[in-house]
Amino acid sequence: MKAYIFPGQGAQFTGMGLDLYENSNIAQELFEDANGILGFHITDIMFEGSAEDLKQTKVTQPAIFLHSVILSKVLGDAFQPEMVAGHSLGELSALVANGVLTFEDGLQLVSKRALAMQKACEIQQSTMAAVLGLDDAVVEKVCEETPGVVVAANYNCPGQIVISGEIDAINKACETLKEAGAKRALVLPVGGAFHSPLMEPAREELAAAIENTAFNTPTCPIYQNVTTTAVINPDEIKKNLISQLTAPVKWTQSVQQMIADGASHFTEVGPGKVLQGLLRKIDRSVAAESAIFEKE
Incomplete structure (x- = not known):
C-alpha cells in the first residue's frame, strides 16, 4: 500500500516552493490565493x-504547509494515497491531501495554530530538548520524577x-538523562514547549477554530499523532x-x-527528507522517497 507522509516545523529552507511556482499554473494560483488568505x-x-x-x-508553519499541499496538488493523478500521516503541523497538510x-x-487553521502557539509561548518561557540513545520508558520515568512541567513530546x-x-x-531532566546513559540530551533552539500541557491556551484557541470548520469524510485513512491508528470518522479526526497541541x-x-x-512504500511530500531519515531508523525494510514534481 502507498503511504504519503507530510513533514512538520523545521523542514523549511530558503527558496522553498519557487520551482513549483515557476513551473506550474496550478501552483501559481494556489500560492497567490495563499497570499490573499494570509x-x-x-x-x-x-x-x-x-x-x-x-x-x-507566522511564516514557518504556513510555508511548510503550502509547500507540502501544493506539491500534492501538482502531482495530479500520480498522487494516489491509500493512507496518510503528518508529523505535528504536517497532520494538517495530510488532512488537506486526503480531502x-x-x-x-487548512491554511486558515495553520495560520491560527501558529499564532496561538506563539501567544502560548509568550505566556510562559519554556523549551524542548532532544534525547538520543535511551529507551522510551527511561525518558518517560525521568520526566515523571523531575519537578515541574516536563513531558515526552515527540517519539520520532x-x-x-x-x-x-x-x-x-x-x-534538570537533561542532567538526569545524561546520568542515565543518554548519548545526548540537548536543549533545542525553539520558542516554547510544544506538545506539552503548557500549550493549553493554544489548544483552547485552536479548538474554537476547528469546531467552526467543516471536516469532510477522507478519501483514505489518516494515522493521527494522538492515536497512531487509522481514522476515517470526521468527528474523531x-x-x-x-x-494534538x-x-x-x-x-x-x-x-x-x-x-x-500494509504500508510498503512511503512518499514524503514537502520540504526536506527528515521523515525519510526517521523512517529508516524505524524500519529499514520499507521503501521511501521524496515526491517529485514533473514540470508541465
Missing part, C-alpha cells in the same frame, strides 16, 4: 527571504525522543486534532502501525 505575501519570504525570515512563527479539509480552511524514532516543558525542568507526537508508533496495516 493577508501578506508569504511567497516573497518563501522564495527570497533569509533563514531568519522563515523562522518567524478532509479544503485548501483555504527508536532512541530519539524530544522532551518539552519549563526551562528549569528541562535542564477533529477531536484528535484539537488534542498538548499531547505527544507518536510518530514511531504511527509509522509502525501503518506498516502493520
Whole structure:
C-alpha cells in the first residue's frame, strides 16, 4: 500500500516552493490565493527571504504547509494515497491531501495554530530538548520524577525522543538523562514547549477554530499523532486534532502501525527528507522517497 507522509516545523529552507511556482499554473494560483488568505505575501519570504525570515512563527508553519499541499496538488493523478500521516503541523497538510479539509480552511487553521502557539509561548518561557540513545520508558520515568512541567513530546524514532516543558525542568531532566546513559540530551533552539500541557491556551484557541470548520469524510485513512491508528470518522479526526497541541507526537508508533496495516512504500511530500531519515531508523525494510514534481 502507498503511504504519503507530510513533514512538520523545521523542514523549511530558503527558496522553498519557487520551482513549483515557476513551473506550474496550478501552483501559481494556489500560492497567490495563499497570499490573499494570509493577508501578506508569504511567497516573497518563501522564495527570497533569509533563514531568519522563515523562522518567524507566522511564516514557518504556513510555508511548510503550502509547500507540502501544493506539491500534492501538482502531482495530479500520480498522487494516489491509500493512507496518510503528518508529523505535528504536517497532520494538517495530510488532512488537506486526503480531502478532509479544503485548501483555504487548512491554511486558515495553520495560520491560527501558529499564532496561538506563539501567544502560548509568550505566556510562559519554556523549551524542548532532544534525547538520543535511551529507551522510551527511561525518558518517560525521568520526566515523571523531575519537578515541574516536563513531558515526552515527540517519539520520532527508536532512541530519539524530544522532551518539552519549563526551562528549569528541562535542564534538570537533561542532567538526569545524561546520568542515565543518554548519548545526548540537548536543549533545542525553539520558542516554547510544544506538545506539552503548557500549550493549553493554544489548544483552547485552536479548538474554537476547528469546531467552526467543516471536516469532510477522507478519501483514505489518516494515522493521527494522538492515536497512531487509522481514522476515517470526521468527528474523531477533529477531536484528535484539537488534542494534538498538548499531547505527544507518536510518530514511531504511527509509522509502525501503518506498516502493520500494509504500508510498503512511503512518499514524503514537502520540504526536506527528515521523515525519510526517521523512517529508516524505524524500519529499514520499507521503501521511501521524496515526491517529485514533473514540470508541465
